[in-house]
Amino acid sequence: MTAKVAGLTVRHRRKTALDAVDLDLPRGVHGLLGPNGAGKTSLIRVLATVSAPDAGCVELLGRDVGPGADHRERAAVRRLLGYLPQEFGHYPGFTVREFVGYVAWLKEMDGAEVAAAVERAVDRVGLGDRVDAKVKTLSGGMVRRVGIAQAIVNEPELLLLDEPTAGLDPEQRVEFRALLRELGRTSTVIVSTHLVEDVAAACTDVTLIEAGRIAYRGTTADLIELGDAADGLGGNPIERGYTAALRAHRTGAGV
Numbered sequence: 001m002t003a004k005v006a007g008l009t010v011r012h013r014r015k016t017a018l019d020a021v022d023l024d025l026p027r028g029v030h031g032l033l034g035p036n037g038a039g040k041t042s043l044i045r046v047l048a049t050v051s052a053p054d055a056g057c058v059e060l061l062g063r064d065v066g067p068g069a070d071h072r073e074r075a076a077v078r079r080l081l082g083y084l085p086q087e088f089g090h091y092p093g094f095t096v097r098e099f100v101g102y103v104a105w106l107k108e109m110d111g112a113e114v115a116a117a118v119e120r121a122v123d124r125v126g127l128g129d130r131v132d133a134k135v136k137t138l139s140g141g142m143v144r145r146v147g148i149a150q151a152i153v154n155e156p157e158l159l160l161l162d163e164p165t166a167g168l169d170p171e172q173r174v175e176f177r178a179l180l181r182e183l184g185r186t187s188t189v190i191v192s193t194h195l196v197e198d199v200a201a202a203c204t205d206v207t208l209i210e211a212g213r214i215a216y217r218g219t220t221a222d223l224i225e226l227g228d229a230a231d232g233l234g235g236n237p238i239e240r241g242y243t244a245a246l247r248a249h250r251t252g253a254g255v
C-alpha cells in the first residue's frame with residue numbers, strides 16, 4: 001500500500017479533527033469527500049508530512065513517517081511527494097518557470113533535469129504559453145494551475161491535492177480531471193474536493209469523511225449505485241449516493 005494510516009488521531013486544541021482513522025490507499029486516484037470541517041485537510045496535511053498526528057501510525061511509500069519516526073525517512077518521502085495545499089502560498093514576483101523551478105530545487109531534484117521537468121509540468125497544466133509570465137499577472141484559476149504544476153514537477157509517487165479544482169473554470173476542470181486520471185496510472189493521487197463531479201469523472205474510489213471518522217469507503221461506481229437505489233433524494237446519482245452514505249453513517253445503519 002502506498003499510503004497507510006492506522007489509528008490516526010489529530011487534535012486541534014480540544015477539537016478532535018480525526019478520530020482513530022484507518023486507511024489503506026494503493027495506486028490510483030482517491031477522492032476525499034465530506035462536509036465542511038470533516039477532517040479532510042487535517043488528513044492531507046498529515047500525509048504531506050506537514051503536520052504530525054497526535055496518535056497513530058503513518059506509512060508512506062513503504063516508510064514509517066509516524067510520530068517518533070527518523071527524520072531521514074520523512075525527508076526521503078518528501079522528495080517523492082507532491083502537495084497542493086488548500087491555501088497555496090506563492091511568490092507573486094516570480095515567473096511561473098522560476099517558481100516551479102524553485103519548488104523542484106526544494107525537492108532536491110537533479111539540477112540537470114530541472115529545466116525540462118519544469119517545462120513538462122507547466123505544459124501538463126496548460127500554461128506552456130505563460131511560462132515566463134509573472135505569477136502576479138495570472139488569473140486565480142491560472143495560479144491554481146501553477147500550484148498543480150509545482151506539485152507534479154518531480155513526478156511524485158504520492159500526490160496530495162487539497163481542493164485542486166477550486167477556482168478553475170469548467171473547461172479547465174474537465175482538462176484537469178483527465179490529467180488526474182493520467183497521473184493515477186503511475187502514482188497514488190489523493191484529492192480532497194467538494195465537487196462530487198470531480199470524483200465521478202476522475203477518481204477510482206471514494207472515502208467519505210464526517211466528523212473525523214470514515215463514513216463510507218467504496219468505488220466510485222458503488223457510490224453511484226447507492227445513489228441510483230436511493231429514493232426521495234435530489235441531485236444526480238453520485239450526489240444522491242453521497243447523501244445516502246452520509247445519512248446511513250449518521251443513523252448508524254451503515255451501507
Ligand SMILES: Nc1ncnc2c1ncn2[C@@H]1O[C@H](COP(=O)(O)OP(=O)(O)OP(=O)(O)O)[C@@H](O)[C@H]1O
Pocket residue numbers: 012013015016017034035036037038039040041042043
Ligand atoms: N488550526 C486549527 N485550530 C483549531 N481548529 C482547527 C484547526 N484546523 C482545523 N480545525 C478544526 O478541525 C476540524 C477539521 O478541519 P479540516 O480543515 O481538517 O476539515 P475539512 O474537511 O478540510 O474542512 P473544509 O471542507 O471546510 O476544508 C474542523 O472542526 C476545524 O474547525
